[in-house]
Amino acid sequence: GAVVSQHPSRVICKSGTSVKIECRSLDFQATTMFWYRQFPKQSLMLMATSNEGSKATYEQGVEKDKFLINHASLTLSTLTVTSAHPEDSSFYICSANIQGGSYEQYFGPGTRLTVT
Amino acid sequence: GQNIDQPTEMTATEGAIVQINCTYQTSGFNGLFWYQQHAGEAPTFLSYNVLDGLEEKGRFSSFLSRSKGYSYLLLKELQMKDSASYLCAVRALSGGYNKLIFGAGTRLAVHP
Numbered sequence: 001g002a003v004v005s006q007h008p009s010r011v012i013c014k015s016g017t018s019v020k021i022e023c024r025s026l027d028f029q030a031t032t033m034f035w036y037r038q039f040p041k042q043s044l045m046l047m048a049t050s051n052e053g054s055k056a057t058y059e060q061g062v063e064k065d066k067f068l069i070n071h072a073s074l075t076l077s078t079l080t081v082t083s084a085h086p087e088d089s090s091f092y093i094c095s096a097n098i099q100g101g102s103y104e105q106y107f108g109p110g111t112r113l114t115v116t
Numbered sequence: 117g118q119n120i121d122q123p124t125e126m127t128a129t130e131g132a133i134v135q136i137n138c139t140y141q142t143s144g145f146n147g148l149f150w151y152q153q154h155a156g157e158a159p160t161f162l163s164y165n166v167l168d169g170l171e172e173k174g175r176f177s178s179f180l181s182r183s184k185g186y187s188y189l190l191l192k193e194l195q196m197k198d199s200a201s202y203l204c205a206v207r208a209l210s211g212g213y214n215k216l217i218f219g220a221g222t223r224l225a226v227h228p
Contacts, residue, residue, distance in 0.1 A: 032213065043203060043218040044159070057211060093158050095216075103147055103166070103207065105216060107158040 002028050004096050006108035013084055013115055020080045021111045023094030029074035030096035034105065035067075038091040050077045074099065084115040118142045120219035122204050127225045128194055136189045136222045138204030146214055147207040150178050150189045153221070154200045162189065162202075191224075199226045 003026040013019050023033055031052050036044040048069050049057045056069035068080040077096075081088055091112055095105040119141045128134040140148070147166040151159035165171055165180035165187060177190040191198055204219040 034216070036218075041223075043220045044205075044216075046215055046217070049213050049215065057213065091156070097214075103164060103214070104161060107160075110156075110158045112156070 002096075002098060002104075002106040004094065004106045004108040006092075006094055006111050008111060009109060010112045011114070013113070015085055015115055016083055018080055018082045019084055019113060020078055021092055021094075021113075023077045023079070023096070023108055025075045025096045025106070028096075029099040030077075031074065031099045033071060033077040033094055033096045035069060035077075035079050036093045036095070038093060038110075044093060047079075081113065084113070086115045089113055089115045118206070118208065118217050120204055120206060120217060122202075122219045122222045124220065125223045125225070127227065128191075130194055130196060130226055130228050132194050133190065133192050134194060134224065136191075136202050136204075136224070138187045138189075138219055140185050140187070140204070140206050140219075142206045142208045142217060144209035145182065145206060146209050148178075148180055148187050149203075149205040149207065149216065150176075150187075151203040151205060152200050153203055159203055194226050196226050196228070199224060 005024045007022045033050040035047045038044045047062045050071040052071045058064045071077040093110040095107045122138045150162040153159040163178035170179045175192045180187045201221040203221045205216045
């Protein structure tokens with residue numbers, strides 16, 4: 001089956017620093033990847049849609065200069081949280097669609113970010 | 117706008133049947149998903165409906181009525197391991213992309 005990995009699974013950083021989260025499709029090519037954020041006991045909120053070779057499309061209210069997304073290849077998308085603050089502490093999850101495939105989105109295992 | 121409603125919490129007894137409802141108001145509707153999510157983990161796919169009717173998969177069934185903007189997930193023969201959050205998500209075409217819009221989730225507690 002289609003597998004999506006994320007790295008790191010957990011990260012703790014100090015306020016003001018930047019953190020990069022990687023999302024990889026391991027056994028398929030993904031033209032489109034999605035980044036979600038989930039606060040405790042809340043649902044997933046779509047942050048942005050990442051397309052290989054083009055700029056990401058951000059959802060309303062998501063700061064593109066704070067959450068930098070790069071989709072450098074058909075198997076890798078990165079999310080960089082710049083100048084992190086404690087309120088950025090959250091569970092970040094990526095998902096991917098198979099290129100030319102069906103409807104299903106395959107989710108990564110998530111990254112728990114804690115900003116101190 | 118996009119709006120998805122589902123109950124916040126439900127409880128049920130092991131071995132019983134539970135139905136989790138979801139109503140939605142979205143533009144560009146292109147299918148509805150149900151996901152299961154355990155705390156601290158990513159969602160796992162349960163079902164997908166794009167046409168009206170019932171889809172059955174083992175102990176899980178999902179129903180969709182597009183005219184009513186309504187879906188439900190039916191879990192039979194409940195097991196303790198079914199205690200989790202259940203997320204209703206609408207696939208919507210927006211800006212040239214199919215996006216998933218999630219409801220807030222229903223936390224199901226199964227007790228002996």
